[in-house]
Amino acid sequence: NSKSEKTVVDIKNHIDRFYTDPYLSLETAASSLSYSAKYVSSLFKNQMKINFTEYLNTVRIQQACTLIDQGLTSVKDIAFLCGYSDPLYFSKLFKKTLGVSPRKKIKDDTIL
Numbered sequence: 001n002s003k004s005e006k007t008v009v010d011i012k013n014h015i016d017r018f019y020t021d022p023y024l025s026l027e028t029a030a031s032s033l034s035y036s037a038k039y040v041s042s043l044f045k046n047q048m049k050i051n052f053t054e055y056l057n058t059v060r061i062q063q064a065c066t067l068i069d070q071g072l073t074s075v076k077d078i079a080f081l082c083g084y085s086d087p088l089y090f091s092k093l094f095k096k097t098l099g100v101s102p103r104k105k106i107k108d109d110t111i112l
Helices: 002-018 026-032 037-046 052-069 075-081 087-099 102-112
Strands: none
Touching: 002 037, 002 052, 026 052, 026 087, 037 052, 037 087, 052 075, 052 087, 052 102, 075 087, 075 102, 087 102
C-alpha cells in the first residue's frame, strides 16, 4: 500500500542522507523515523527484496567507487568517508561485493 511504500522511501532517503555515519543501523534509522526496528526490517525486505544492511552496504560501496573514480587513493580514507569505521572490514566487503579489492580498483582506475 502507499503508506508502506512511503515508509520505505523515507528509510531509503534516511540511508542516502546518513550513510557516512558509522553508527547508522536498522535500529537508529527506525528510531529516527519513529518506527520499530522489526517493522522497518520486515517492510524494507518485503518492498526492496533485500534487507536494510544489504541496501546500506550497497549505497556505501557505490559511494566508495565514486570516490575512487574521483581520484581518492587511500583505502582508509575511502572507508571512513563511506561510513565504515574498520577499513579491513570495508576492504573485505568491497571485494565480496565487486570481486576486486579496493586497492586493485584504485590501481586499475589510475592506469586508465
